Each structure stands twice: as C-alpha cells, then as structure tokens.
Amino acid sequence: MTGVTLGFIPEPLSVPLDCLLPSRRHPANVCATGKFKKIESSIREVGLIEPLSVMPADKEVGQYVILDGHLRVLALKAIGQNDAECLIATDDETYTYNNRRNGLSTIQEHYMIRRVITRGASPERVAKALAMDVATIQRKLSILDxxxxxxxxxxxxxxxxxxxxxxxxxxxxxxxxxxxxxxxxxxxxxxxxxxxxxxxxxxxxxxxxxxxxxxxxxSAQQAVRMEREMSNLQTQYRLVEQTYGQDVLHLVLAKGYLDKVLKNKSAKQYLRQNHPDLLAEFEALVATIALDRQQIVAAA
Known part of the structure; x- marks a missing residue:
C-alpha cells in the first residue's frame, strides 16, 4: 500500500503579515460583519487557534499567497499582530482542509461552552471570545434543560x-x-x-x-382546527413511516418493469397507438424515478 501524500508541511511556520498576499478580494464592509467580529474577539481573547494555509513563498519576492484564512489575517492586523502561524501547502490547490469543515451544531456548541466554563473560564470571558453577550451564553448553557x-x-x-x-x-x-x-x-x-x-x-x-x-x-376556531389537522398529520406520518421501505421497493420494481416495457419496440408502439395517455404517464414515471436516483447519488 502506498503512503498518503500530505497536502501541507506538518510544522507551521511563522510568517510576517506583510509577506502574506490575498488570493481574493474582500467586500468593502467585511470588517463590520458578525463573522469577522467573532474571529477578531476569539483571537484577541485566546490567540490564533488555527494556522493559516498558504502557498510556498515566491523565490524572487518572498511573498506567500493565502489559500485559507483571509479574515484571520485582517483580524490579526486589526489587533496589532505582526506575524502569524502558517501551514505551507505542498501543491497548488485552493481546496483546503478547511473546506471540509462542518459548523458546530447548537448542541455541540452547548457542550463546548459548558466544558470551557466547567474548566474554569468565566461566562464573561467566553462571551468576549465568541463576540456574544453574557445573557446569550447563559441561554446556550441552559438550552437542553x-x-x-x-x-x-x-x-x-x-x-x-x-x-x-x-x-x-x-x-x-x-x-x-x-x-x-x-x-x-x-x-x-x-x-x-x-x-x-x-x-x-x-x-x-x-x-x-x-x-x-x-x-x-x-382565532380560537383556527387553533381548534390546527389541533385536529395536526393530529391527522401525525397519524399519516406514522403510517407513511411504517410502509416507506416497502413502498420504495415496490416503486423500484415497478420502474424496472416499466423500463423494460418501454424498451420493447412492439409494446411501445402498441401503447402509442392504443393508449397514448398511459404511455405518457409511464414515460414520465420512469424519467422521474431516474432523476431522483441521480440526485440521491450526487448528494451522497
């Protein structure tokens, strides 16, 4: 088995901010966005947690092109930092590891905040690091209660x-x-x-x-109707949930059979001459199921 090629040099390198060149243009008001303010507050309170991703330095001018971390660079400059830890990429690829990152869910964020406070950090400091007020932190702490x-x-x-x-x-x-x-x-x-x-x-x-x-x-009458409709909806939801797997199996089998019928020239010609309405429905059904399958594969 061949080894996996690393996309970055494992050891971070400290690079002066003046030697970092952006690879894209920032919106004019980027420093006023909530995302930027959170990054700036986090760096100000706990420092730079995640190194920047950059291309190797140009041999003539000694400049590094930023692949990932443009907002972090702006935040570091805003708080007066002169350099930053960087990971040097080993190939010319702007699709960095950070593109595979998923944001925290609400419950994951709750556990993160609770763990930090349990380990001694004050709610006030956590609020500063996340650019939130203390009341918001308290609500996030009790969200599962x-x-x-x-x-x-x-x-x-x-x-x-x-x-x-x-x-x-x-x-x-x-x-x-x-x-x-x-x-x-x-x-x-x-x-x-x-x-x-x-x-x-x-x-x-x-x-x-x-x-x-x-x-x-x-109104009161609308609320009563909502209760009745909600009860019916829940009943239908449970019935669909119980038979969903079997219904999908029957649909796939029916689609396979119809697909074979439509590929038979004689059968298709008979349907076209005697039952054109059924032929149109069969063709639409096969096309729809094929499209749904392609979408599922693409999403996976």
Whole structure:
C-alpha cells in the first residue's frame, strides 16, 4: 500500500503579515460583519487557534499567497499582530482542509461552552471570545434543560435557537419527540413553527396542562382546527413511516418493469397507438424515478 501524500508541511511556520498576499478580494464592509467580529474577539481573547494555509513563498519576492484564512489575517492586523502561524501547502490547490469543515451544531456548541466554563473560564470571558453577550451564553448553557433525551438525539446535528427550544420545553417528552420529527421531516426548525405546534398541542400533551396563549393572528376556531389537522398529520406520518421501505421497493420494481416495457419496440408502439395517455404517464414515471436516483447519488 502506498503512503498518503500530505497536502501541507506538518510544522507551521511563522510568517510576517506583510509577506502574506490575498488570493481574493474582500467586500468593502467585511470588517463590520458578525463573522469577522467573532474571529477578531476569539483571537484577541485566546490567540490564533488555527494556522493559516498558504502557498510556498515566491523565490524572487518572498511573498506567500493565502489559500485559507483571509479574515484571520485582517483580524490579526486589526489587533496589532505582526506575524502569524502558517501551514505551507505542498501543491497548488485552493481546496483546503478547511473546506471540509462542518459548523458546530447548537448542541455541540452547548457542550463546548459548558466544558470551557466547567474548566474554569468565566461566562464573561467566553462571551468576549465568541463576540456574544453574557445573557446569550447563559441561554446556550441552559438550552437542553427540559428537553428529553430522545428529542435531544434527534436535534444533535442541527441548528436551532433558544426560542425554538423554549416552546418544546413546555411539552411532555412524547410530544416533544413527535413535534421534532415533524419539523425535521419538513426541514423547518424555526421558533414560529415550534410555537404553532405548541398552540396545536392538546392540554394533555403539555407539562403544566395549561394551553398557551393563542398566537397573534390565530382565532380560537383556527387553533381548534390546527389541533385536529395536526393530529391527522401525525397519524399519516406514522403510517407513511411504517410502509416507506416497502413502498420504495415496490416503486423500484415497478420502474424496472416499466423500463423494460418501454424498451420493447412492439409494446411501445402498441401503447402509442392504443393508449397514448398511459404511455405518457409511464414515460414520465420512469424519467422521474431516474432523476431522483441521480440526485440521491450526487448528494451522497
């Protein structure tokens, strides 16, 4: 087995900021964005955590081209630093390791903040490092309080706000799981949607047994209808979930059969002459399933 070629020289090199050249143009207001402010606050409080990625120095002028870390360079200059730790790339490739990085989910961020504070950092310092106020840090620390284990597991890799969690916390565990599953299926984890589900939850599904105040713009009759429709939707969701695998198998088998029929010239000619409407439906069905398959493969 051949060894894996490293994309960067493992040992970082300290490079003067004046010797770093950007590889792209920054927007005029980049230093006013929230992302830049977070980076600047983090470097100011705890230093540069992640080295920059740069191309090897030009032999004539001694300049390094930045592959990844443009905002970090601007932040370092803003706080008065003169140099930065850099990883030197071994090939001419702008697709760096940082392109494979996924952002922290809300729950991962909660655990990170809780661990830092448990190890002795004050909420005030954490707030400064993340460019947040202390009240926001406190909300992130308590965001899982009142959420059941099953709902927490469903939300483990997703982003959601404290307001979203606050609506769920008023529900009993089983109802929390039902609502989270519905919102994930709809790909809509918003506070407004969570509040709507809370309003549509029967009193028996709430921790205190008290119905919440109606949402603005929703009458009592509309709320009752929401409860009824939500109950029907949950029933249908469970039925679909139970038969989904079998339905997909039947669909794939049917598609394979129709594909063979349409490739048979005699059968296709018969359908065209006697049942043109069925032929159009069959062709659309085969094309749709083929397209869905291509999208799934591309996404994987």
């Amino acid at each position: 009142g959420l059941c284990k099953e709902a927490t597991e469903l939300l483990a890799n997703r982003q959601f706000s404290p307001e979203f969690a606050r609506a769920l916390k008023r529900m009993k565990p089983m109802r929390q799981v039902e609502c989270v599953e519905l919102m994930i299926a709809a790909n809509k984890l918003t506070p407004r949607y969570a509040e709507a589900l809370l309003v549509a939850t029967p009193a028996s599904g709430l921790i205190d047994g008290l119905k919440p105040k109606r949402m603005q713009g929703i």
